[in-house]
Amino acid sequence: MSSGNHYEQNLQADNIISRVQQAYPNGADQYQLAPIDQLHIGGIKASQKLLKHLTDGELVLEIGSGLGGLMRLAQQQNNLQIIGLDISHGLNKLNCVLAGLSITKAPTTVITGDAHLLPFSENCFDSIILQHSLLNMPNPTQVLNECLRVLQPKGKLILHEVLEGENVAEMKFPVPWAEKESGSHLMQETELKALIVDAGFELEGFSDWSTEALEWRKRQASKEQTVKNLSPVVSPAMVLGDQFSLMAGNLMRNLSGQSIRVVELVLKK
Numbered sequence: 724m725s726s727g728n729h730y731e732q733n734l735q736a737d738n739i740i741s742r743v744q745q746a747y748p749n750g751a752d753q754y755q756l757a758p759i760d761q762l763h764i765g766g767i768k769a770s771q772k773l774l775k776h777l778t779d780g781e782l783v784l785e786i787g788s789g790l791g792g793l794m795r796l797a798q799q800q801n802n803l804q805i806i807g808l809d810i811s812h813g814l815n816k817l818n819c820v821l822a823g824l825s826i827t828k829a830p831t832t833v834i835t836g837d838a839h840l841l842p843f844s845e846n847c848f849d850s851i852i853l854q855h856s857l858l859n860m861p862n863p864t865q866v867l868n869e870c871l872r873v874l875q876p877k878g879k880l881i882l883h884e885v886l887e888g889e890n891v892a893e894m895k896f897p898v899p900w901a902e903k904e905s906g907s908h909l910m911q912e913t914e915l916k917a918l919i920v921d922a923g924f925e926l927e928g929f930s931d932w933s934t935e936a937l938e939w940r941k942r943q944a945s946k947e948q949t950v951k952n953l954s955p956v957v958s959p960a961m962v963l964g965d966q967f968s969l970m971a972g973n974l975m976r977n978l979s980g981q982s983i984r985v986v987e988l989v990l991k992k
C-alpha cells in the first residue's frame with residue numbers, strides 16, 4: 724500500500740468538517756485541531772521547536788504537510804510564506820478546508836505531489852521542513868537530492884524524523900505511519916548521516932528527542948483515556964482509523980523498548 728492510501732483509507736473528512744464547524748463556529752484554535760493536524764510525536768511543542776530555525780521573510784516548503792498544523796503555526800508565529808506539499812490529495816483538500824475553519828482563516832497553499840520528484844525549479848526555497856514524512860519514503864537519497872536542488876544556496880533542511888533504535892528487531896506494528904514493516908522506511912543514525920553527506924549537505928545540528936517523545940506519548944495516552952468517553956470533537960482515529968489505539972500503544976512500546984528513536988537534524992546546503 725502506498726503511504727497516500729495509508730492516510731486516506733480511513734479519513735473521515737466530512738465528519739471532521741461538520742464536527743469542527745459545529746463545535747467551533749468562531750474558528751478552531753491550534754490546540755483544538757492538534758489531535759488531527761499535528762500527526763507526529765511531540766505535537767504542537769515539537770512543531771514550535773522546528774519553527775525556531777526559520778527566519779522572518781523566508782519562503783519555506785513543508786514536505787509531507789499532512790493536515791497542515793505546522794503550516795498554520797508558522798503563519799501565525801512567523802512572518803514568512805509557507806507552501807505545503809503532500810502525496811495524499813485527500814489530506815491536502817481537508818487541510819485547505821481546515822484553514823478556513825481555523826481561528827485565523829489564513830488561506831493555505833498546498834500542492835499534491837511526490838517528494839521524490841518535486842514540482843519546483845532550482846534554488847527557490849530558503850528552507851525545507853520534513854516532519855515525520857521521510858519515514859514513509861522508500862528512496863531517501865532521491866528525496867535529499869530533490870531538496871538540495873530546490874533549496875537556495877545556503878538554504879536549510881530541517882528534519883524531525885523517526886530512526887531505528889538499537890532494538891529495531893523488536894519493533895511492533897502497526898504504528899501511526901505504517902500498518903506493516905513494508906510501509907515504514909526507518910534508517911539507522913549512521914545511515915542517514917552518510918546519505919546527508921553523500922547528497923552534499925552539511926550537518927549543522929543533531930538532537931535526540933527520544934526521552935521527551937516517550938514522556939509526551941505517555942501524557943497523550945492518559946489524555947486520550949480521559950476524553951475517550953466524552954466523545955472528543957476530533958481524534959487521530961478520524962484520520963488513522965480504529966486501529967489508532969493499537970498504533971499508539973505500539974508507538975509507546977517501541978519508544979520505551981528503544982526500537983525507535985526520534986531525532987531532529989538541521990542541514991545546510
Ligand SMILES: C[S@@+](CC[C@H](N)C(=O)[O-])C[C@H]1O[C@@H](n2cnc3c(N)ncnc32)[C@H](O)[C@@H]1O
Pocket residue numbers: 726727730760761762763786787788789790791792808809810811814836837838839853854855856859860899900
Ligand atoms: C505521519 S504523516 C505527518 C504529517 C505532518 N507532517 C504532521 O506532522 O502532521 C506523513 C505525511 O507524509 C506524507 N507523505 C508520505 N510519502 C510522501 C511522499 N512521497 N511525498 C509527499 N508526501 C508524502 C503523507 O501523505 C502524510 O501526510
